[in-house]
Amino acid sequence: MMTTSTLDSTASSALAARPNGPSPSQELRAEVRNLSFFYATGNKVLNSVSLPIYENKVTALIGPSGCGKTTLLRCFNRMHDLYGKNRYDGEILLFPEGKNLLGDDIDPMEVRMRIGMVFQKPNPFPKSIFENVAYGLRVRGVRKKSFIQERVEWSLRHAGLWKEVKDRLTDLATSLSGGQQQRLCIARALATEPEILLLDEPTSALDPISTGHIEELVTELKKDVTIVMVTHNMHQASRCSDYTAFMYLGDLIEYNHSTEIFTNPRDKRTESYITGRFG
Amino acid sequence: MADAEQTNDPTKSKVGESILTDLVLSSIRVRKWIDFAFMVVGLLALLFSLITLLALILDLVRTGGPRVSWDFFTSFPSRKAMKAGILSAWVGSLCVMAVTSLCAIPLGIAAGLYLEEYSKKNWITTFIELNIVNLAGVPSITFGLMALGIFVYGLGMGQSILTAGLTLGLLVLPIVIVTTREAIRSVPNSIREASFALGSSKWQMVRHHILPYSSGGILTGVIISLSRAIGETAPLITIGALTFIAFLPPSPVNETFPFVNFQWLTEPFTVLPIQMFNWVSRPEKEFHVNAAATGLILLMMTLVMNGIAIYIRYRFRRKLKW
Numbered sequence: 001m002m003t004t005s006t007l008d009s010t011a012s013s014a015l016a017a018r019p020n021g022p023s024p025s026q027e028l029r030a031e032v033r034n035l036s037f038f039y040a041t042g043n044k045v046l047n048s049v050s051l052p053i054y055e056n057k058v059t060a061l062i063g064p065s066g067c068g069k070t071t072l073l074r075c076f077n078r079m080h081d082l083y084g085k086n087r088y089d090g091e092i093l094l095f096p097e098g099k100n101l102l103g104d105d106i107d108p109m110e111v112r113m114r115i116g117m118v119f120q121k122p123n124p125f126p127k128s129i130f131e132n133v134a135y136g137l138r139v140r141g142v143r144k145k146s147f148i149q150e151r152v153e154w155s156l157r158h159a160g161l162w163k164e165v166k167d168r169l170t171d172l173a174t175s176l177s178g179g180q181q182q183r184l185c186i187a188r189a190l191a192t193e194p195e196i197l198l199l200d201e202p203t204s205a206l207d208p209i210s211t212g213h214i215e216e217l218v219t220e221l222k223k224d225v226t227i228v229m230v231t232h233n234m235h236q237a238s239r240c241s242d243y244t245a246f247m248y249l250g251d252l253i254e255y256n257h258s259t260e261i262f263t264n265p266r267d268k269r270t271e272s273y274i275t276g277r278f279g
Numbered sequence: 280m281a282d283a284e285q286t287n288d289p290t291k292s293k294v295g296e297s298i299l300t301d302l303v304l305s306s307i308r309v310r311k312w313i314d315f316a317f318m319v320v321g322l323l324a325l326l327f328s329l330i331t332l333l334a335l336i337l338d339l340v341r342t343g344g345p346r347v348s349w350d351f352f353t354s355f356p357s358r359k360a361m362k363a364g365i366l367s368a369w370v371g372s373l374c375v376m377a378v379t380s381l382c383a384i385p386l387g388i389a390a391g392l393y394l395e396e397y398s399k400k401n402w403i404t405t406f407i408e409l410n411i412v413n414l415a416g417v418p419s420i421t422f423g424l425m426a427l428g429i430f431v432y433g434l435g436m437g438q439s440i441l442t443a444g445l446t447l448g449l450l451v452l453p454i455v456i457v458t459t460r461e462a463i464r465s466v467p468n469s470i471r472e473a474s475f476a477l478g479s480s481k482w483q484m485v486r487h488h489i490l491p492y493s494s495g496g497i498l499t500g501v502i503i504s505l506s507r508a509i510g511e512t513a514p515l516i517t518i519g520a521l522t523f524i525a526f527l528p529p530s531p532v533n534e535t536f537p538f539v540n541f542q543w544l545t546e547p548f549t550v551l552p553i554q555m556f557n558w559v560s561r562p563e564k565e566f567h568v569n570a571a572a573t574g575l576i577l578l579m580m581t582l583v584m585n586g587i588a589i590y591i592r593y594r595f596r597r598k599l600k601w
Binding site: 077079082109110112113116117119121123124125126135136138139140172174175185188189192 | 492
């Protein structure tokens with residue numbers, strides 16, 4: 001954790017407050033630089049957003065509906081490329097090599113192979129539990145059975161689902177409960193060891209108990225993977241994220257340590273939002 | 280706000296009291312009676328159509344039923360009604376259906392897949408989609424006329440099994456395309472995104488997810504279109520199907536190299552509905568019995584095919600949950 005004094009020097013500008021001089025334990029994993037995003041219709045939904053993503057930390061994106069937080073998340077794995085002529089302006093650099101994920105020289109498929117995503121609604125394939133987790137490996141052409149088996153078990157263990165499903169790996173994934181399905185989706189994304197894991201409101205379709213499981217899991221997982229998470233739930237953001245970015249109408253209003261954002265917001269709009277006055 | 284509510288209150292309670300007047304109660308009676316009347320009308324309409332159909336089928340069974348026997352399936356048509364059978368007709372139907380399937384199924388599925396998953400959504404694709412739906416409603420004899428011009432004369436395929444199969448293939452192609460698209464559309468977008476998010480290519484997504492999950496719907500469409508093709512008569516008469524065939528097309532397999540031949544494709548043919556049509560137009564009563572028996576067999580075939588389609592749909596629906 002950084003001290004408040006170092007933050008004070010950088011947070012003078014609410015926009016793109018990047019805690020300077022990351023300490024050795026806080027390697028920069030990715031950096032969003034002046035990212036604007038336009039839908040094919042010409043709608044601009046992100047206004048020059050800049051934001052660092054630190055290794056093995058959870059970065060939460062919060063903000064009222066329509067503020068662009070999911071749009072921003074989906075830029076990370078180029079999901080927007082699937083639909084029409086959407087346009088990116090700016091860059092997302094992936095470290096250590098500093099490659100621009102939005103550049104023309106990188107294929108969106110490569111981006112998606114390196115950055116995993118878990119969606120709002122659990123979306124397991126109507127195949128067996130095993131096949132769901134193994135799918136990412138199969139896509140990459142992995143044939144070796146023992147390796148696949150090993151990875152599937154590893155992923156399910158890390159997603160906290162192994163004990164529940166180890167005797168029924170051949171059952172249909174859709175026969176699991178909603179919370180289990182979402183953990184399966186996390187396992188599916190983990191199986192290929194993504195460099196960053198994107199979570200798009202992963203608990204919004206789940207009951208409180210399953211939500212609790214997922215939140216514990218997120219805290220566990222950051223040991224292995226960098227996480228960027230969109231959430232509607234302020235408590236969730238304060239409980240499981242290290243950094244929080246508050247977005248409003250396509251602008252990044254404030255970015256800081258989560259503890260700072262939730263106890264001592266600098267911007268009026270952040271304060272109104274986290275105290276529940278709008279959103 | 281509070282003020283307005285208070286001034287409104289007296290009128291509100293008045294309306295509240297007046298709700299259960301005799302007028303309202305009688306209006307309930309009237310509306311319930313209309314409900315009942317419509318139920319009766321609907322039931323009568325249903326019974327009328329069911330009873331008419333049932334009477335037709337029963338008549339067919341009563342007339343043609345006794346004529347259906349093993350000999351009926353293994354005999355060629357004959358001048359003597361009691362000796363006549365449908366051997367050449369059902370073999371012909373089978374051969375034509377084989378060509379139709381080979382032509383319509385791959386083309387239809389590939390076209391539907393392209394339209395649904397690959398094509399960009401612009402006015403050209405909208406125009407094409409609209410025309411495919413229209414094509415499904417074009418009278419079948421028009422396809423016959425077109426096939427006569429293109430396949431029989433233009434390409435010189437003659438009045439052969441190949442011509443007939445291709446004609447029926449074109450006829451049911453729009454049905455296959457439309458049902459394929461519907462089946463594909465029923466796969467939720469979240470599945471596509473899940474697959475892409477794991478780094479799959481478009482073809483991997485289609486091959487591993489779209490096709491397997493929509494295969495139930497696609498198969499249903501294929502079977503229903505084939506069961507339509509098997510009963511088609513008009514286009515085949517137009518391209519010149521023969522009504523009296525007393526021989527079978529040569530076997531597609533033989534004992535000498537290369538063991539398969541496609542000579543059967545060029546043979547003249549007849550099919551079940553044409554055989555039936557031919558017998559109906561004869562003056563002798565006995566031939567009408569043959570026609571009824573053929574009709575019964577056709578009916579059974581379509582029934583069985585549709586039954587299989589329904590079963591497949593049921594099986595797949597039960598397995599697939601999103």
